Amino acid sequence: MTSRASRFWRSIFVIARRDYSAILFSRSFIFFLLGPLFPIVVIAMAGGIGASVSGQLQNPKLGIAMQAEDVDAFVAARDKLARTVPDTPEVVVVLRLKPGENVMTRSLLDRVKDGSPIVAILSGPLSNPKLTGAGGQIDRWEGPVTLIAAEAMRGDTTALPAVNMERTITAKADTARKRIRTAQASQTLLFLLTMLLAGMVMSNMVEEKANKIIEVLAAAVPMDAVFYGKLIAMLGVSLTGLAVWGVFLSPIAIVGAGLPTFAAPAVGWPLFLLFGLIYFSFAYLLLGSLFLTIGGLAATVREVQTLSMPATMLQLIVFFFASYALGAQGEPIEWVAIVFPLSSPYIMLARSAVDGALWPHFLAIVWQAFCVALIIKGGSTLFRKTVMKSGPAPAKRSILDRIRGKREPA
Amino acid sequence: MTKSPDKAEFDRAVQADTGTLAIEARDLVKRFDGTVAVDGVDISVPAGTIYGILGPNGAGKTTTLRMLLGIIDPDSGTRKVLGSENPHAIAHRIGYLPEERGLYPSMKAVDAIAFVGSLRGLPRAEGRERGRKLMEDYGFGHIADRQIRQMSKGQAQTVQLLSTLVHKPDLVVLDEPFSGLDAISQGRLEKLIRGLATEGTTVIFSTHVLAHAERLCERIAIIAGGKVPFEGLVSTARDRLPPQVHLETRNLDGPWRSALPTGAEPQVKSSGGALFDFSLTGEVEPLLAALIEGGAGIEALSIERAGLHDAFVAIAGEAAARALEEGTAEGDVK
Numbered sequence: 001m002t003s004r005a006s007r008f009w010r011s012i013f014v015i016a017r018r019d020y021s022a023i024l025f026s027r028s029f030i031f032f033l034l035g036p037l038f039p040i041v042v043i044a045m046a047g048g049i050g051a052s053v054s055g056q057l058q059n060p061k062l063g064i065a066m067q068a069e070d071v072d073a074f075v076a077a078r079d080k081l082a083r084t085v086p087d088t089p090e091v092v093v094v095l096r097l098k099p100g101e102n103v104m105t106r107s108l109l110d111r112v113k114d115g116s117p118i119v120a121i122l123s124g125p126l127s128n129p130k131l132t133g134a135g136g137q138i139d140r141w142e143g144p145v146t147l148i149a150a151e152a153m154r155g156d157t158t159a160l161p162a163v164n165m166e167r168t169i170t171a172k173a174d175t176a177r178k179r180i181r182t183a184q185a186s187q188t189l190l191f192l193l194t195m196l197l198a199g200m201v202m203s204n205m206v207e208e209k210a211n212k213i214i215e216v217l218a219a220a221v222p223m224d225a226v227f228y229g230k231l232i233a234m235l236g237v238s239l240t241g242l243a244v245w246g247v248f249l250s251p252i253a254i255v256g257a258g259l260p261t262f263a264a265p266a267v268g269w270p271l272f273l274l275f276g277l278i279y280f281s282f283a284y285l286l287l288g289s290l291f292l293t294i295g296g297l298a299a300t301v302r303e304v305q306t307l308s309m310p311a312t313m314l315q316l317i318v319f320f321f322a323s324y325a326l327g328a329q330g331e332p333i334e335w336v337a338i339v340f341p342l343s344s345p346y347i348m349l350a351r352s353a354v355d356g357a358l359w360p361h362f363l364a365i366v367w368q369a370f371c372v373a374l375i376i377k378g379g380s381t382l383f384r385k386t387v388m389k390s391g392p393a394p395a396k397r398s399i400l401d402r403i404r405g406k407r408e409p410a
Numbered sequence: 411m412t413k414s415p416d417k418a419e420f421d422r423a424v425q426a427d428t429g430t431l432a433i434e435a436r437d438l439v440k441r442f443d444g445t446v447a448v449d450g451v452d453i454s455v456p457a458g459t460i461y462g463i464l465g466p467n468g469a470g471k472t473t474t475l476r477m478l479l480g481i482i483d484p485d486s487g488t489r490k491v492l493g494s495e496n497p498h499a500i501a502h503r504i505g506y507l508p509e510e511r512g513l514y515p516s517m518k519a520v521d522a523i524a525f526v527g528s529l530r531g532l533p534r535a536e537g538r539e540r541g542r543k544l545m546e547d548y549g550f551g552h553i554a555d556r557q558i559r560q561m562s563k564g565q566a567q568t569v570q571l572l573s574t575l576v577h578k579p580d581l582v583v584l585d586e587p588f589s590g591l592d593a594i595s596q597g598r599l600e601k602l603i604r605g606l607a608t609e610g611t612t613v614i615f616s617t618h619v620l621a622h623a624e625r626l627c628e629r630i631a632i633i634a635g636g637k638v639p640f641e642g643l644v645s646t647a648r649d650r651l652p653p654q655v656h657l658e659t660r661n662l663d664g665p666w667r668s669a670l671p672t673g674a675e676p677q678v679k680s681s682g683g684a685l686f687d688f689s690l691t692g693e694v695e696p697l698l699a700a701l702i703e704g705g706a707g708i709e710a711l712s713i714e715r716a717g718l719h720d721a722f723v724a725i726a727g728e729a730a731a732r733a734l735e736e737g738t739a740e741g742d743v744k
Contacts, residue, residue: 004499007531014528022516212512216570218481219506220529222498384482 011221015229019204020236028200032241035196060137060177062145063118065095065103070126070152077152081144088144092118105132106168126153130164134175138165176354178263183326183350185262186276190346191319194283195312197238201288202295202311203304204230205383210301223380227296231288231376235281265353275352275361282368283345287315289372290342293379297386314342322346329354338364341371431490432457432581432612433478438487440473447473449636450487455614455629457580460607462623463616464722465633466733471616472509474633475585478614479506492581502531505579509586509616511570515559519545519569522558526573537576544572548598564595571599575606582606584615588622600626618734624718632722634730644718651716651724652689657701658710659684666704669697683709 023029064071071093082088094112095103105121109132112118120133120141126149131138142163149161208214208226217226265272291311298304325337325347337347338360348364433455440448448470455461463471477484480497494500513522523544524537532540545554550568558566567590574582584603588596603613603626617623623630623644630647632640640647660683662676671691676684690697694713701708716724723731 007499007502010531011529014525018514018525022514026516207514208512211514212508212510213514214512215476215481215508215510216506216512216526216573217529219476219479219504219508220501220526 008222008225011225012229012232015217015221015226016233016236019230019233023200023233023237024240029237029241032196032200032237033244060089060119061092061117062089062133062141063092063094063109063112063121065105065108065121065123066097066129067099067101067125068096071096073126073152074122074148077148081148081151085144085147087140088148089120089141091122092116094118094121105130105166109133109168124164127161128164129161130166132166133168135167138167175263179266179354180326182262182265182272183353184323186272186349186353187319187322187326187346190276190280190283190349191315193238193242193280194287195315196241197234197284197288200237201231201234202291202298202307203301204234204292205296206298206301206304209299218384223384224376227289227292227376227380227383230292231285234288235284238284266356267352267358271358272352275349278365279345279349282365282372283342285372286341286345286368286375287318289375289379293375293382296379296383318342319346322350326350339367341368341375344368344371430457431455432459432492433461433614434488434490435474435478436488438474438477438484438489440470440477440482440484447636448477448484451631451633451636451638452641453478453631453638454641455612457612458607458610459612459628460603460626461612461614462627462630463614463633464618464620464623464630464734465616465726466618466730468733469633469730470636471618471633472585473636475583475614475616479504479583501529502577503580505530505574505577505582507571507574507582507584507587509589511567511590513558513566513570513573515557517558518555519550519558519561520554522569523573523576526570527576530577530579532577540576541572544576545569548572564591567591568595571602579611581612581614584613586617587615588617588619596622620718620722620734630718632725634726640721640725647721647725648716648718651720652691653694653713653715655686655688655690655697656710656712656714657686657688657706657708659686659701660707660709661705664704664706666701666706669700669704683707 064074066074075091075093078088078091094108097103103123105123109118109121112121120131120138122129122131122145124130129145129149131141131145133141142165146160146163149163150159153159153161205214208217217223267275294307294311295304298307321340322337322343323346325334325343328334334347337343338351344364345368348361352361431454433453435451435453438448438451438453439446451470451474453461453463453474463474465471473482476482478489478491478497480491480501489495489497491497492500492503497504514525517525520538520541523541524532524534527537527540528534542551542554545551548568550565550572553561553565558569561569571584571587574584587599587603591599600622603615606613615622615626627644629643630640631638632647640650657670658679660681662678662682662684670686671688674686674688676686678684690713698711701711719731722734726734
């Protein structure tokens with residue numbers, strides 16, 4: 001048994017080593033390295049959708065707890081200036097105070113922020129307003145609030161009231177919002193990396209079939225080992241690519257120029273990076289095994305090219321689905337995204353950014369590994385059944401014919 | 411599964427006849443999408459022998475070999491290769507040259523040989539070393555570091571053949587190995603196959619060129635339409651037909667004529683003698699005695715065993731023989 005297992009792993013290693021070195025020293029690896037330059041448009045698109053999701057999910061609002069007439073004046077001034085002043089906060093009236101009545105803004109904020117998008121409270125008179133909330137958020141709102149308060153007082157924005165800033169130590173919504181940005185960025189990166197690989201994986205078997213070496217492989221090693229070997233080789237190539245990109249990007253990262261800053265993920269950076277590596281591997285293995293299966297059934301490069309577009313579309317759909325599910329935490333759609341193998345790595349990586357629980361990741365990793373094994377088993381069985389037949393002109397049968405089981409001469 | 415009396419008897423006969431078997435296949439059946447490609451094939455390949463699978467294109471030779479090698483699984487039947495029912499488990503003891511040759515074009519010849527060796531469990535460095543030695547022994551040392559894409563078809567084919575042998579397999583399976591080779595290369599390949607058998611390696615090859623099988627094989631399987639109408643010694647196949655007699659006499663007639671089989675009609679020679687061609691139905695001694703004592707005046711007499719081609723026609727039928735000849739005429743050198 002051990003010997004059989006070791007032979008299996010050795011076979012995988014032999015296939016993987018050949019493919020890895022063949023790809024690494026080919027022109028296609030250069031294109032692979034240049035690949036990230038092309039999908040910038042996709043990043044922009046995805047970013048747009050992500051922003052929308054983020055907005056729907058946690059659009060932060062400013063709660064107002066002032067005397068009634070100040071509330072009305074502030075809301076009216078805010079509506080007036082919203083069209084011209086950037087970053088004008090959306091406001092929610094929390095309390096209309098009677099004259100002489102005071103409010104404990106911190107405890108009020110604690111009471112209202114759970115389950116609501118309110119992340120800060122504006123209190124006090126318009127002449128000396130007080131902003132209570134998370135540092136980053138109230139800092140952004142300080143300017144607009146000053147202008148609105150001035151407008152509310154006299155319609156004269158040249159005399160600006162001083163805004164008192166009361167920064168709370170933690171601001172849950174703010175942190176969550178930032179973490180979602182981290183989650184979205186990780187999903188986008190994951191998507192881009194796997195998208196670059198898909199085409200290469202799909203055409204992987206065609207080389208063996210075109211060069212007619214597939215039968216040599218099939219006779220010497222189990223077809224599962226061929227599939228695993230090819231997938232692992234491509235994974236190795238992509239990790240090498242990542243390392244190369246890392247070398248080029250690290251000076252930029254060190255300087256910090258032009259790179260966005262992200263909030264620390266809920267599981268912490270080290271674990272998040274580890275999960276990133278794991279989920280990237282599984283995202284790639286899941287998609288790769290599927291594409292390898294489909295590509296294995298293709299007889300010609302032309303067929304593979306024809307299949308590339310639907311494959312890319314499939315990836316986009318999976319990515320958008322996972323992005324959408326990120327905005328629906330705790331809802332059934334999120335669970336569907338977690339259980340559906342292709343979207344599972346995306347949503348789980350994003351989850352690790354916003355939720356610190358670790359046990360779901362262990363379950364997800366086991367599930368994804370199982371799905372990879374299942375797809376590879378199915379793919380290699382299908383390959384043996386449909387492709388490894390004797391007889392002339394296999395190239396004349398289309399993939400659909402193969403799947404439908406139309407006869408090939410023996 | 412209980413064997414039928416016929417099968418059991420067949421197995422016993424084969425065991426008695428062949429000793430240790432490198433390959434045992436019983437009742438192999440393979441269907442592709444409902445069409446039977448191989449229908450109840452029995453094969454017994456004694457260890458250390460050269461075994462031929464003969465048949466026209468599309469007869470089921472490649473499918474049979476693929477089943478024996480575990481590339482595809484039979485729908486029913488059993489196979490045992492080098493004592494194992496799982497061919498992949500003993501892949502390191504098998505070398506295989508498929509009908510459709512192919513290597514990675516960007517690989518150098520020695521690397522290609524080493525790669526195939528490593529698929530069969532040979533360490534790469536050792537594979538390269540052995541590959542270079544094989545290339546040199548075969549007279550290809552000067553192109554050992556050349557990429558496959560820079561080689562002629564024949565050279566690449568030879569590299570693939572050598573890659574089949576690099577791990578020193580106990581069993582070598584060659585699917586149409588002579589196909590695409592010129593006459594000289596075919597001669598070298600025949601020599602190589604004989605050499606392997608001399609060293610104790612079992613060689614099984616498929617061919618639709620009977621001459622190769624006739625020269626090389628001890629045992630053959632004739633396969634046609636997915637069935638095996640004959641499996642056994644080449645001599646047994648040939649013995650299925652009576653020997654052919656060619657007789658030239660000075661005299662046209664006499665009492666000796668009654669010794670000739672019915673239907674042996676003479677061709678009259680201008681000199682007055684006669685030519686007879688007929689199948690020998692009985693013993694040769696009584697015939698000779700009758701000819702001599704009856705005063706036939708024998709000018710020439712030859713008795714030849716039936717050739718494999720005639721045996722093939724008798725066993726597989728005219729249609730299969732025609733298909734075989736058409737396949738041969740498509741580009742193979744006899």
